[in-house]
Amino acid sequence: MKVKLKRRHIKSLEEEVQRVHPIEACGMLFGKMNPTEALVEKVVTAPNVLRSEKRFEIHPETVVKMILESEKEGQEFVGLFHSHSAPAYPSSIDIKFMKLWGDAIWLILATFDGKFAAFQMMDGKVKKAVLEIE
Numbered sequence: 001m002k003v004k005l006k007r008r009h010i011k012s013l014e015e016e017v018q019r020v021h022p023i024e025a026c027g028m029l030f031g032k033m034n035p036t037e038a039l040v041e042k043v044v045t046a047p048n049v050l051r052s053e054k055r056f057e058i059h060p061e062t063v064v065k066m067i068l069e070s071e072k073e074g075q076e077f078v079g080l081f082h083s084h085s086a087p088a089y090p091s092s093i094d095i096k097f098m099k100l101w102g103d104a105i106w107l108i109l110a111t112f113d114g115k116f117a118a119f120q121m122m123d124g125k126v127k128k129a130v131l132e133i134e
């Protein structure tokens, strides 16, 4: 899986992470997706209702609202974003939720080294995606 993001998306996510630090930042990614490529055209950040430094949750009503708004704009749901103080790899809790979110892309920013990484659950296994920032 290849995940394409624009530099301005990265910048807005980094700003959100700094703004809410040390709480985990979170949001959703929208655009176009096929089995080999995800093209991110819009990123929307959302409050972490858990206000946790180790976990995140977007309010279900916010999730539905953001999906419906994006569908009106012709954008599909592509995946989720959140930040980690740990390395940019899904935690055991993330993996549980990845199983519920189907083929969604999980974009993670590690705050201690500023690195982004993206993952997808495929056949019950976490696969790292190739990030392309243009």
Ligand SMILES: [Zn+2]
Pocket: 082, 083, 084, 090, 091, 094
């Ligand atoms: Zn996580």
